Amino acid sequence: xxxxxxSPEALRLQEGESSSLNCSYTVSGLRGLFxxxxxxxxxxxxxxxxxxxxxxxxxxxLKATLTKKxxxxxxxxxxxxxxxxxxxxxxxxYGGSQGNLIFGKGTKLSVKP
Amino acid sequence: GAVVSQHPSRVICKxxxxxxxxxxxxxxxxTTMFWYRQFPKQSLMLMATSNEGSKxxxxxxxxxxxxxxxxxxxxxxxLTVTSAHPEDSSFYICSGGLxxxxxxxxxGTRLTVL
Numbered sequence: 306x307x308x309x310x311x312s313p314e315a316l317r318l319q320e321g322e323s324s325s326l327n328c329s330y331t332v333s334g335l336r337g338l339f340x341x342x343x344x345x346x347x348x349x350x351x352x353x354x355x356x357x358x359x360x361x362x363x364x365x366x367l368k369a370t371l372t373k374k375x376x377x378x379x380x381x382x383x384x385x386x387x388x389x390x391x392x393x394x395x396x397x398x399y400g401g402s403q404g405n406l407i408f409g410k411g412t413k414l415s416v417k418p
Numbered sequence: 419g420a421v422v423s424q425h426p427s428r429v430i431c432k433x434x435x436x437x438x439x440x441x442x443x444x445x446x447x448x449t450t451m452f453w454y455r456q457f458p459k460q461s462l463m464l465m466a467t468s469n470e471g472s473k474x475x476x477x478x479x480x481x482x483x484x485x486x487x488x489x490x491x492x493x494x495x496x497l498t499v500t501s502a503h504p505e506d507s508s509f510y511i512c513s514g515g516l517x518x519x520x521x522x523x524x525x526g527t528r529l530t531v532l
Contacts, residue, residue, distance in 0.1 A: 339520070348424075348511045348523035349462070392461065406452075406521060408461040 307332045311393050311409035318383055318416050326378040326412045328393030336398040338376050339406065340369050343390045352378075352391075383416045390414070420446045422514050424524035431502055432532055439497045439527045441512030447492035448514030452521060453485075456509040468495050502531045 310329045318324055330338065337356050341349035353362045355371040362369050366387065368379040378391055390413045394406040421444040431437050441451060450469050454462040466482075468474040468489035476482045484506075486498040499506055507530050513521040 337520075341523070346509075346526070346528070348422075348513075348526045351520065351522055354520055394462075405464055405467065406462075408463075410461045 307395065307397055307407050309393055309395055309407050309409035311391075311412050313412060314410070315413045316415070318380075318414070320384055320416055320418050321382045323379070323381045323383070325380070326391055326393075326414070328376040328378070328409055329374060330376070330393075330395045331374075332395050332397045332407070334398035336396040338371055339394045339396070340367075340376070340378055341392040341394065343392055343411070345390075349392055380414070383414075385416045385418050388414055388416045420514065420522040422448075422512065422522050422524040424512055424527050426527060427525060428528045428530075430530045430532065433503050434501055437499045437502055437529060439499075439510055439512075439529075441495045441497070441514075441524055443493045443514040443522075446514065446522075448495075449492060450515035451489055451495040452513045452515070453487060453495075453497050454511045454513070456511060456526075462511060465497075499529065502529070504531045507531045 308331045312327045337354050339354050340352040343349045353369040358373045360371050366381050370377045390411040392411045394408045423442045425440045452467050453465045456462050464477050465480045466474045466476045466487050468487045470489045470492050474487035489495040509526050509528055511526045513523040
């Protein structure tokens with residue numbers, strides 16, 4: 306069964322304290338792995354797509370990496386405005402082009418000034 | 419980035435009534451649109467996938483007669499919750515599919531059924 310597990314469930318950081326969020330996945334053929342940011346009461350905001358092991362992408366203080374079993378979202382010197390829930394999702398390489406995403410439960414990040 | 423809008427953002431209705439939620443892709447054509455629901459402190463669960471001009475494909479356990487989906491054009495999909503009940507109260511989010519299977523999400527609609 307395709308599955309996505311994110312850890313930790315919640316993470317509290319001080320401003321400037323770098324850390325990483327983990328996304329472990331099992332899928333029968335990975336088409337893509339996606340990271341989203343979700344603020345309370347809002348829809349997910351697209352951050353990154355990773356397609357193959359070894360791939361890395363960066364955006365401001367965020368850097369996403371991918372291996373064959375997991376992905377990490379590294380947050381460097383976070384600021385309070387980085388506080389949000391970060392969602393990881395995978396897309397399996399089957400079922401035609403429907404593009405179904407399987408989401409993890411997310412990591413709720415809180416950054417204190 | 420690609421922008422998706424939803425309307426309304428929040429709706430409160432009485433039990434037994436029907437509610438329609440619109441999802442529009444504003445600056446791209448979405449051949450595929452997805453509908454999700456999200457319960458408090460839970461992740462997004464896919465309800466159905468709709469392709470323009472054809473019938474929606476529903477996930478297992480989702481009642482197609484209760485959640486009617488119409489994908490009338492490349493920029494508009496609607497979800498109608500028929501005969502809504504309190505257990506249908508949730509956060510409904512749509513997304514539009516773009517190149518390389520990336521999905522861009524709308525801001526969501528909070529449905530409360532009294």
